[in-house]
Amino acid sequence: MKTMWNYAMKQKKLLLLNFLCVFGFILIELGLPTLLAKMLDQGVANNDMSVVKQVGWQMVLVTVVGIILNISLAVVGAKLNTGIIKHMREDMMENIQRFSHKEYEDFGMSSLITRTTNDAFQVMNFMGMILRMGFITPIMFIASLYMIVRTSPSLTIFVFIGLPFLILGMLVIAKFSEPLSSRQQKNLDNMNLILRENLSGLRVIRAFVNEKFEEKRFEQVNKAYATNSMKLFKLMASAQPAFFFLFNIIMVLVIWFGSIQINDGSLEVGNLIAFIEYIFHALFSFMLFASVFMMYPRAAISAARVQEVLDVEPAIQDNQSGITETKTQGVIAFDKVSFAYPGHSESPVIRDVSFTANPGETVAFIGSTGSGKSTLIQLIPRFYDVSRGSIKIDGVDVRDYKLKSLREKIGYIPQKAVLFSGTIADNLRFGKQEATEEEMKEALDIAQATEFVSQKPQGLLEPITEGGSNFSGGQKQRLAIARAIIRKPAIYVFDDSFSALDYRTDAMLRQRLKKETTESTVLIVAQRVSTIMHADKIIVLNEGDVVGMGTHKELLKNCQVYYDIASSQLTEEELK
Template sequence: MLKLFRLLAPYRALVVLVMALILLQSLSELYLPTLMADIVDEGIVKRGGDTAYILRIGGFMLAVALAGTGVSILASYYSSRISAGFGRLVRGRVFTRVEQYSLQEFDKIGTASLITRTTNDINQVQQVLMMMLRMMVMAPMMSIGGIIMAVSKDARLSLVLVVAVPVLVLTIVLVARKGIPLFRVIQKKLDKLNLVLREGLTGIRVIRSFGRIGHEQARFVEANRDLTETSVKVNQIMAVLWPLMMLIMNFSSVAIIWFGGLRVSHGHMEVGDLMAFLQYAMQIMFSMLMLSMMFVMVPRASASAVRINEVLEMSPVVNDAPHVRAGRAELRGVVEFDDVTFSYPGAEQPALKNVSFRAEPGEVTAIIGGTGSGKSTLVNLIPRFYDVDSGSIRIGGTDVRERPQAELRSLIGLVPQKAVLFTGSIADNIRYGKEDATDEELRHAAEVAQAAEFISGMEGGFAAHIAQGGTNVSGGQKQRLSIARALVRRPDIYIFDDSFSALDFKTDAKLRAALKGETTEATVLIVAQRVSTVMDADRIIVLDDGKIAAAGTHRELLQSSEIYKEIVSSQLSEEEIA
């Protein structure tokens, strides 16, 4: 947690101010019992009820109390500002760090866990910081100050505190030792609950279509019950702390009044001093109580801080090289795979093995193969979502690992396998590919993507609203908007990762015909399941079990590749093949 608190640097002056305010508040609270003792001993006992003296000291006491209240309010205000600003800074750092991750880090931590860490975990640390600014500073001040003032009133009566305080501390330590490990477990179980909830919400259509609502409810109930049981257990342990501390405090009060009464009766102590001593004892006990509350919250926040630091300290596997260089102008847009092998972390077999090919501008290179053959993996390596294990991928004659990632991806227009739309208007979603795109460029991209017709039919046209996740448009419409988003960018390289699967054959054919005129100077790579989508490609690469089984045109492959012939015959009739 101390590592995270380094981010408090911009609030250093405010932290010092809060410390000063809390010091003043503590001093005012420590001074009040002495004033009260003065009223009793001097104003009532010695002076026989001197009203003027009592009112004068009482007025001063009221002023001290009001001043203490004022600085307490200011301390609360500024500690809230510090903790809220700290939370904002940490959330910004975490989000920025996560944006730098490659897909490998996302796979390692998990999306559900990242969401929990960015929200719940940071909130835990933020709340504890606010309490620490108040209690962690005030409690020691009140405790030490209370002991000093109590001893000054009667050193021998302070022996009661010598027994009570260690018992109190021992109680806190024993209870905290039981509870602290469970707070770490709670955060992990909260991750599990978020994971189940997220899967249940995002996959609701599949769940309903297969009649698995009961199964998902059971999964959620199990995760929820697991979290609840752990939370109840830790709260039961911590619930013991409060009554134990109150018991110790009450016994201490009885002891102070008993022995203090004896000292008063023997003339060794004044009544007012006994009252002040009792208040100082209570201040000491309550400061211990405040520390015990911190013991309840700090372990959980500490577990959260460890998880946040894990995100901030995890170095992305994919990084810009120290020395980067641009590609040669004469090779602009040329994509070359040179003996590329790649394995997913923890996989037993490589997803791609010794893949080599070259894709030229003005050409369409199609990639086809069975499920799990490595088609999407291959195109995900081009924008460096992952880095190759061996071999190299070059764009414009330069290894992609030697280019800045931002520059590399600016050359690419990617249409992913799963079309992703963002909340906002249709224009906003298409402009995601090029922020400064003109209205004319938007219309042109939509026309080429065969999206102009359905856009014009929507209320507001390009200003029509897209719901979260694009739920108010069909799968085919999502794909066409994703294609328009890539087209408006006018990149050197187009990657279509099975991006025509939701289109009917007529729209598919019209779209491919329109793309030909639009991509004459760009390199086009198409991953597809349909043979009709790749038949007209300049080169078709057939992948099988991560290896290139064959490459050539449609007609060449019909003659030379059994795998390709099987794919074609499974989709087309003999007349269509001929």
């Protein structure tokens, strides 16, 4: 509840206006039966039409004011509620953007999506009820009880007899709904996970003819979600008929004993009708409040899941007073760097790595799968922080930079080329917001992407579907490379970014890159020896250790691991 009200208090003016509308609406609702009683007892009973007309016009005025306040309440409540969820989702997105890889792994992408969408939606539904019914019902209930006691103390006993049963039912339902709500949201996480895997891996599933297996897998989690939801909805659905049953019993008793009192002359007809109206408002308000109360466990579960995201302190913290500018550009120095993934400090994936890379140099990394190549270069933009040792760029430890300044020095091309929905131009401007058309064309030319882009009907304005599925793997890699080139960074980091290119395109691209990056530092992770054999320095990794460092020819002579890799890819002539 604290999370929800913290966001509500950010809009204090709307919250106050909402309360005033509620208070005015309650006065109108309770004023009508009071005026009706006056009309019947003083006007109709005494055959005084002047009183009837006077009170009638008062009731019309009260009704009009009530309609205006009711509409105002709906408008203000909707604006306040949507504002709460808007700010909540924005804060979640802002914090998620600060997450390191560790936090993404801890939560899981599917869970983060569920928390930002469905959990926030559950909170929105509850807050919508609170801002309308949650304010109205307690005040209406108390005011109605006062009017009940004032109108006929003798009949009030029936209301107080029914209240304990109503409270007990409300508490029982709330108790059982909490664990069901928790399981429901977890089942939704699992459903989103399987659905996301299924959609992203659709080609693999079809290639292995595993459609039926995936259908059964989804059916299991969907069935668990449906079963749990059915239990929750049945529990909630049972509340209304039970409340109405008790409500009707109370009304029958009130009318029965009220009729007896009218017959005895101790109660007037108008007062009985007003009393019934007050009871209706009191019990119906309580029932609505009970509905809000029963929604609370589910909303509380969702709010707690949202708060978990908001409370996370990322493992990679930005240095707010960090360095923003340096004299040199592109000097990288690894000094006895070791790294272990969080929670696995006893088994580091990189051990005591030291090397220096200077502007104009190309440094390549090669090794068997799992040797730590990609992990090593991900330490440079601080996707992870080193466990021991230090990484310095231009003489400054990467942890002493402001993250934005550090990453602006780097043009990073990931192992898996990621394109965003939009156009080709939008994706290129992701590297440089103010990029001109000429700059984009130049970057595409260097990345060997001009030919296939020019063949697209709309050229730079050609739409890119989600994940870039309307482009081939090689085309996506070249567009990702162009996106990094366009920002002209001091450091280029290619994480196996040429793997989908044919040998001819690979050679032409590297040739153009060599001319483009004469003043930049280039780091390349590769599996193909032909991609890196002309590098100024090649670092060979094996199970996290540096087992060789030098040029292609030097390593062929003095590094057995490199020679084994090269001999599996090159001819005897090329090995000489």
